[in-house]
Amino acid sequence: MALLDIQNLVVEFQTASGSFRAVDGVSLHVDEREVLAIVGESGSGKSVSMLAVMGLLPWTATVTADRMSFNGRDLLKLSPAERRKIVGKDMSMIFQEPMASLNPCFTVGFQIEEVLRFHMGMDRAPRRERAIELLTQVGIADPEERLSSFPHQMSGGQCQRVMIAIAIACNPKLLIADEPTTALDVTIQKQILDLLVSLQAKYGMGLIMITHNMGVVAETADRVIVQYKGRKMEEADVLSLFESPKSNYTRALLSALPENAVGDRLPTVSDMLFEPAPSGAAA
């Protein structure tokens, strides 16, 4: 049985100009020890669909699905209290905008330790020790001193790594990483990706990696989903996707890599625009 199993997920937002469908019938599953990468157009519903799984969308959102189960439990039927016990512990998320996701009023040490206190019931001394260990794992220098830093005293990439530390603090069964390395240089990116992959091997963690970085996909994913305009365009194992992409959108996406610049301008997807045929590809 899949660790996370979603069938026909639809998310609609109520806006001033009527309702807007951000996710349009997406189905996906992730197994233990599996890395699923989701790539796709900006605004195609990648973050929203994962926030729906976490139960973190605002009240203006309506979420429906034929099935949404995690670790054998029906997420659609959980009470808010039951969900709070799972979210951040068994299932956690590295949010896309790290600086906006940390609380500016508390030190990073407090924010990491709070998760350990709430979910693991750990005492003060072991909490502090674990927080230092986590900061070390994500490559933050002088971790002890850094515990007393506030988010605004950290760089963008340091905040992102604090977020990662919080997300992995309780050894989750499922980690959803939404653009987890956008603020990191490639050397630290490598360290973080290695860390996530090692956690996955050690604890059998399932990992959903949302990224627009094809290099990150190539170096971590087992399976890849390509999303476009709220729908799934293509799903393939990582090798097939790069070797023989099926949808035009995937092909266009791969050719928009900056290394493929012709002359002094880059090819964009609209240069090769086509009418997508989601019905066939989404099957």
Added chain:
Amino acid sequence: MSIKVVEGKNIVRDYHVGGGLFRAQRTVHAVKGVSFTVDKGKTLAIVGESGCGKSTLARIITLIDPATSGELFIDGNKVDIAKGGLTKEMRRKVQIVFQNPYGSLNPRQKIGDVLGEPLLINTDKPAAERRDLAMKMLKKVGLGHEHYNRYPHMFSGGQRQRIAIARALMLNPSLLVLDEPVSALDLSVQAQVLNLLADLQDEFQLTYVFISHDLSVVRYIADDVMVMYFGEAVEYGSRDEVFADPKHSYTRTLFAATPRADVASIKTRLAKKKAA
């Protein structure tokens, strides 16, 4: 002849942290004496390890934070924000796209107003014209009319990043500092934004300081490249020099760590995983 738009000489920035009742004060040397020049119509790209002082330098160049020491020249004039005397015109000319687009947008302001506000403050253009210019700019960054009346939280990460770029461009700056401006964009939108920046540079001789972790983007966009490491510029030269013959070991490490998206590397990785 080339015209220097921005020049920094020995820029230093220290932060003093802690120093509470029970804790000793400690100094973070975020930028340790960095010098650079960027000519009109050119792009300087800054790369470097996370936490090495790039955003700090960006805030100094855009006159938001003062340097602890060193000299900054814009269009040949020495500027020191600690001493004041900055003109409105100077503030208009130099714009920044922050690394953290969400934090730099007012959550209660509709996007149309976000884009119109700089015009309202700095120009006497009538409301209809402001609206028109804002709509045009939305289009240029790949967003649409339907987004004009939405609030920041209603956008995706990549959409917000484009709003931040659009806002910075509203006042026709001559120097634009972009701090990781395309990091949250899918490849297609990234290409669109990079092409837009290149078009603007051709048309208006815009000067860019472009901070990025993505070396393929840097290679595409930069004239000169500076590599920072622990607050220092350890490598600085033309793009071709730096990419062809990196001198510093950190630069070489950086190049070697770039993930590869080719079929052969994927095959090697999968084989290794199977063996493990």
